Amino acid sequence: MTTEATRARFPWGLTVVCALAFVLLASLGVWQVQRMQWKQALIAQAEAVATAPPVPLYPPRSARPSARVEASAVAPEPQPAATTLQELPKFPEFQRVVVACNWETRGYVRLRSIHEGVAGDRIITLCQQFLVDRGFVPDGATRPITRLYSSEPGGREIAVIAQARTTPLPSPFALAARDGIFYSRDNKAIVKALGGDPGHFGSQVLFAEQSTAPEAPALIAEPPPAAFSNNHLGYALTWFGLALAVLGFYIALLRRKPSLKPSRSEGEASGTKESS
Incomplete structure (x- = not known):
């Protein structure tokens, strides 16, 4: 009876949902870390080629x-x-x-x-x-x-x-x-x-980067600025924080759940039935 009640009361549905949410949020955090590394490499590449001497397109x-x-x-x-x-x-x-x-x-x-x-x-x-x-x-x-x-x-x-x-x-x-x-x-x-x-x-x-028509001063030869926004670390911390919050919520819910063991009154009632 105790084993059957324990299995019946274990929150399998909640466990599956929380596990999926935890895996999803942690995966998003890992993806943001990978995006951060890619963005850092892109910025380093842009800085390197921007300061390098220009190469001829064609003679x-x-x-x-x-x-x-x-x-x-x-x-x-x-x-x-x-x-x-x-x-x-x-x-x-x-x-x-x-x-x-x-x-x-x-x-x-x-x-x-x-x-x-x-x-x-x-x-x-x-x-x-x-x-x-x-x-x-x-x-x-x-x-x-x-x-x-x-x-x-x-x-x-x-x-x-x-x-x-x-x-x-x-x-x-x-x-x-x-x-x-x-x-x-x-x-x-x-x-x-x-x-x-x-x-x-x-x-x-x-x-x-240089004017193709110096006689036309209104022509501004200037590339648009490179828009680099490397906020991926903050995004990663947010996803990892949400994953930990889901884990904490699941643990707290398990601890607050009523004991899976039969209560004293239930035991006494079952004992009374057996004696009778």
Whole structure:
């Protein structure tokens, strides 16, 4: 009788629920620790490549960089050979590269954006099968840009330093492009609008760190800031704390549960029945 009552009163359902909750919360804590380690590695990589010398995207046909790119700033190695459209490079995030184009002859589209709280347009050009974000032009500029001029007479090819970044996919609720103005960074659509082949797009966007049109001072050549938020340790501690809380709740509930042994009155009653 005592064994059967003990088995009947043991909270198997509560035990299973608490065990599943504990495992789930602890797993979420471990996942956040792994995310923290990944984020720390990403930050370290970004800091390393951001301070490293830029590498050439392709050898410029003009055989000489712009005066704005010092010779000592360009890494002599590696020197990539001419790359076919099927062998476009994939750079590490935040890698600095030297990209050369005849900027005057390049068509461009405008992407509505906000820079330091000011609304305006980002000017995007297709160069060597990469999208180059040439910079930001605020609304109401004193000299509105209707044409972006080259810094050399005759529109010769010049080189500037840019930063390789991977941009997020556009929101499905973003407004559609109209009259050459985009409202989301839909890279494939931008490549197509610029007359390029989306299938040969290099997947990364190169953000110019130097002006591609010094004669247009309204053009701010500055990549967007890297938004790194490493709050995963706090999240991990929260999940682990909740897991411990579930465990404590389960232990406290077991201790407050009535004794599984038969009470004295029950024993006396059973003894009376047996004697009778």
